[in-house]
Amino acid sequence: MKSQTAERQDVHNQPADGEAVPRVCASCESRHRGICGALSPPELLRLSRTSGRRTLLYGETLIGDEQSVQSFANILSGAVKLSKILPDGRQQIVGLQFAPDFLGRPFHRESHLSVEAAATTQLCTFPRAEFERLIADSPGLEHRILEQTLMQLDEAREWMVTLGRKSAREKVASFLLAIARYIDPDRTGGEIVFDLPLTRSDMADFLGLTIETVSRQLTALKRDRLIQLEGTRRVTVLRHAMLEDAAGS
Amino acid sequence: MKSQTAERQDVHNQPADGEAVPRVCASCESRHRGICGALSPPELLRLSRTSGRRTLLYGETLIGDEQSVQSFANILSGAVKLSKILPDGRQQIVGLQFAPDFLGRPFHRESHLSVEAAATTQLCTFPRAEFERLIADSPGLEHRILEQTLMQLDEAREWMVTLGRKSAREKVASFLLAIARYIDPDRTGGEIVFDLPLTRSDMADFLGLTIETVSRQLTALKRDRLIQLEGTRRVTVLRHAMLEDAAGS
DNA sequence: CGTACGGTTGACGAGTGTCAAGGGTAGTGG
DNA sequence: CCACTACCCTTGACACTCGTCAACCGTACG
Numbered sequence: 001m002k003s004q005t006a007e008r009q010d011v012h013n014q015p016a017d018g019e020a021v022p023r024v025c026a027s028c029e030s031r032h033r034g035i036c037g038a039l040s041p042p043e044l045l046r047l048s049r050t051s052g053r054r055t056l057l058y059g060e061t062l063i064g065d066e067q068s069v070q071s072f073a074n075i076l077s078g079a080v081k082l083s084k085i086l087p088d089g090r091q092q093i094v095g096l097q098f099a100p101d102f103l104g105r106p107f108h109r110e111s112h113l114s115v116e117a118a119a120t121t122q123l124c125t126f127p128r129a130e131f132e133r134l135i136a137d138s139p140g141l142e143h144r145i146l147e148q149t150l151m152q153l154d155e156a157r158e159w160m161v162t163l164g165r166k167s168a169r170e171k172v173a174s175f176l177l178a179i180a181r182y183i184d185p186d187r188t189g190g191e192i193v194f195d196l197p198l199t200r201s202d203m204a205d206f207l208g209l210t211i212e213t214v215s216r217q218l219t220a221l222k223r224d225r226l227i228q229l230e231g232t233r234r235v236t237v238l239r240h241a242m243l244e245d246a247a248g249s
Numbered sequence: 250m251k252s253q254t255a256e257r258q259d260v261h262n263q264p265a266d267g268e269a270v271p272r273v274c275a276s277c278e279s280r281h282r283g284i285c286g287a288l289s290p291p292e293l294l295r296l297s298r299t300s301g302r303r304t305l306l307y308g309e310t311l312i313g314d315e316q317s318v319q320s321f322a323n324i325l326s327g328a329v330k331l332s333k334i335l336p337d338g339r340q341q342i343v344g345l346q347f348a349p350d351f352l353g354r355p356f357h358r359e360s361h362l363s364v365e366a367a368a369t370t371q372l373c374t375f376p377r378a379e380f381e382r383l384i385a386d387s388p389g390l391e392h393r394i395l396e397q398t399l400m401q402l403d404e405a406r407e408w409m410v411t412l413g414r415k416s417a418r419e420k421v422a423s424f425l426l427a428i429a430r431y432i433d434p435d436r437t438g439g440e441i442v443f444d445l446p447l448t449r450s451d452m453a454d455f456l457g458l459t460i461e462t463v464s465r466q467l468t469a470l471k472r473d474r475l476i477q478l479e480g481t482r483r484v485t486v487l488r489h490a491m492l493e494d495a496a497g498s
Numbered sequence: 499c500g501t502a503c504g505g506t507t508g509a510c511g512a513g514t515g516t517c518a519a520g521g522g523t524a525g526t527g528g
Numbered sequence: 529c530c531a532c533t534a535c536c537c538t539t540g541a542c543a544c545t546c547g548t549c550a551a552c553c554g555t556a557c558g
Contacts (some may be wrong), residue, residue, distance in 0.1 A: 084410045087498045092413045094406035105403075107396065112403065139388040146395045147356065153398060154354075154361065156405040157343035161333045163412040164341040164457025168514070200537060208413025210515055215538055231523090232537060249336050417546065449505060459547055464506055481505060499558100506553075514545080521538070528531080 022048040030074040030124065034100030035148065038140035047134060051126040056080075056117035062103070064114045071125045072104030078121025079197045082113050083205060093206040094159075095152060096197075098182070102148055106132060118198055163208045166248055171207040172217040173247035176227065180237050192237040200232070221246065271297040279323040279373065283349030284397065287389035296383060300375040305329075305366035311352070313363045320374045321353030327370025328446045331362050332454060342455040343408075344401060345446075347431070351397055355381060367447055412457045415497055420456040421466040422496035425476065429486050441486040449481070470495065 019041050021031070025048055030036045036044060056062060056078070063069060065085060075097055082095035094113060097103060103115065103123070135142050162174050180187070183194045196203070200211045207214065221227045226243045228236040237243055268290050270280070274297055279285045285293060305311060305327070312318060314334060324346055331344035343362060346352060352364065352372070384391050411423050429436070432443045445452070449460045456463065470476045475492045477485040486492055 082406075084406065086410065086414060090414045090497075092410040094409045105399065107399065113406065139391065142388065142391060142395060146391060146398060149395060149398045149402060150354065150356065153402045153405060156402060156409065157331075157333065157362065160343045160405065160409060160412055161335065161341040163409055165335060165339045211537075212516085212539085213514060216514095219538075248339075460505075461507085461548085462546060465546090468506075501556100501558085503556085504554090506551105508549105508551085510548085512545105512547080514543100516543075517541090519538105519540085522536085524533100524535085526531100526533080528529100 024048055024051070024124075028074075028076065028100075028124070030076070030100035030102075032100075034074055035102045035141060035144040036074065038144040039134075039138065043134065043138060043141075047126055047130070050130050051124055054123045054125050056121045056123065058117055058119055060117050062115040062117070062123070063111050065111060067111050068109055069104070069111050069128055071127050072102065072106075072131050073123040073125040075099045075101050075103060076122040076124055079118040080121055081116050081118045081198075081202060081206075083116065084113050091205045092208065093202065094156065096206070098197075102145065104128070104131070106135060106145060118202055168207075168209055168213050169217050169220065169246060170248040171209060172203075172214060173221065173226070173243050175203060175207055176221075176235060176237065177243060177247050179235075180240075187240075189240050192240070194235060195233045196235060273297055273300070273373075277323075277325065277349075277373070279325070279349035279351075281349075283323055284351045284390060284393040285323065287393040288383075288387065292383060292387060292390075296375055296379070299379050300373055303372045303374050305370045305372065307366055307368055309366050311364040311366070311372070312360050314360060316360050317358055318353065318360050318377055320376050321351065321355075321380050322372040322374040324348045324350050324352060325371040325373055328367040329370055330365050330367045330447075330451060330455075332365065333362050340454045341457065342451065343405065345455070347446075351394065353377070353380070355384060355394060367451055417456075417458055417462050418466050418469065418495060419497040420458060421452075421463060422470065422475070422492050424452060424456055425470075425484060425486065426492055426496050428484075429489075436489075438489050441489070443484055444482045445484060 021041050022045050025031050025036065025044050028034075028036065031039075031044070036047070039047065053076075054073070062073070062080070077099050080097045080101075080103065081093050082097065083091055083093045085091045096118070105111065135145070162171055166174065179194060179196065180192045184192055198206065200214050203209075204211045204214045209217075218227075218229065221243070222229050224242075226237075226239050226246060228238055230236070270290050271294050274280050274285065274293050277283075277285065280288075280293070285296070288296065302325075303322070311322070311329070326348050329346045329350075329352065330342050331346065332340055332342045334340045345367070354360065384394070411420055415423060428443060428445065429441045433441055447455065449463050452458075453460045453463045458466075467476075467478065470492070471478050473491075475486075475488050475495060477487055479485070
């Protein structure tokens with residue numbers, strides 16, 4: 001549970017000229033598919049001047065519930081879980097984010113959820129205040145954030161159906177399909193192999209189940225030859241269509 | 250199941266001068282607390298020229314799943330439920346909206362949920378294309394939409410905890426508290442009386458339960474003197490604190 | 499008066515959670 | 529190289545919540 005924070009070295013920000021992209025940003029995925037794609041080179045420079053890198057190890061929390069938020073971030077690699085915890089300790093994961101997603105809730109001082117690494121994760125962080133000023137100046141940036149927020153809302157609503165109306169088997173099948181779709185969006189048949197990005201415990205918190213039930217449903221899907229398991233993480237989807245049936249769509 | 254569509258009469262759009270607010274908008278709640286508050290009088294005029302009124306009766310659907318969306322709307326009065334339906338008919342309500350909320354999913358051609366009146370509802374509708382052009386021209390409008398979307402995301406995530414981790418009793422108590430909070434946001438003690446905006450069936454679809462379970466939990470809360478019921482709709486919250494306990498926060 | 503609809507209540511059983519035991523694997527220290 | 533430990537996962541037995549099925553009530557409406 002250690003964390004490293006490395007301030008970007010100055011040489012990385014030397015612009016060759018006014019139009020150059022900061023070197024830290026040059027090969028960054030967020031600059032292409034993420035929100036930074038909306039920024040012009042000067043704006044990128046402005047943001048990168050105040051940005052820093054940070055590495056989170058599994059289980060490390062970036063920010064807890066009710067804490068005041070001083071910074072936002074882009075995910076460079078890894079996986080982050082957003083979760084809520086009831087007073088008695090019951091937990092529900094309400095969002096999973098991967099590179100190059102933006103992390104943060106603009107226009108609120110306080111976090112109403114806890115943000116935790118679900119794997120070793122690299123972040124590019126920047127101060128909240130500076131970022132909000134940049135939003136105000138750059139409609140394109142706000143537009144990207146709106147698009148990401150709308151997508152997250154779509155995802156959240158999709159999960160609500162899973163949480164509210166699906167059986168344990170359907171929940172687990174839905175989760176496997178969601179991961180498979182993330183790995184290989186176009187594939188709808190044939191075998192797909194991947195490593196689960198979450199532990200059983202995280203899967204349980206994500207699906208509103210217990211770890212025992214998750215485990216039982218996985219072995220049931222394996223017994224029924226819909227999937228194959230090697231170790232605890234590696235999954236092979238054997239019968240995509242049957243798995244979709246099992247997911248109740 | 251009838252619907253009325255009344256094109257706004259021209260007289261309503263006569264601006265007294267360039268800065269006047271269209272008459273249809275003059276007393277509209279959406280102009281103050283809703284997204285139209287971001288619009289200047291000329292922009293408001295531009296939008297109102299293409300807008301129309303529509304009344305939906307209970308159960309009437311504005312737009313179904315998978316349908317292409319031609320128009321957006323503001324809710325003038327009433328209540329609207331956003332729901333998703335699984336192939337076998339299981340239904341989950343993923344959002345409830347009231348005046349002066351904006352209805353629509355910008356930047357997508359297709360609806361991925363069905364939008365249905367949960368009570369007699371009045372809408373102010375306008376064409377999708379025209380509205381998206383207006384968004385592009387007006388950063389203030391996009392900002393309001395972002396704020397509403399962020400709020401809806403917060404709400405969705407709050408519900409995910411309820412759906413995934415709470416018992417039937419906690420779900421029903423949480424729902425009652427949410428309504429009470431909507432009716433009287435500041436009150437945290439004393440009696441609160443209100444009419445449920447949803448039928449038992451809608452409450453069940455909202456909470457991921459069956460109508461029988463909802464009914465049983467309501468009578469249980471009544472038996473325990475946390476609430477009082479008159480008829481099927483009117484609820485009196487008797488012990489706010491105990492109801493919050495029952496909701497598991 | 500009959501019917502339709504929304505809601506309540508009861509009996510029962512399936513699906514999950516709870517509790518407990520044990521297996522597998524990686525890391526640590528002897 | 530081999531115990532030892534810690535952690536994650538699996539499996540089983542059992543209990544309990546909640547869904548299913550069915551009967552019935554009350555009100556609105558024709």
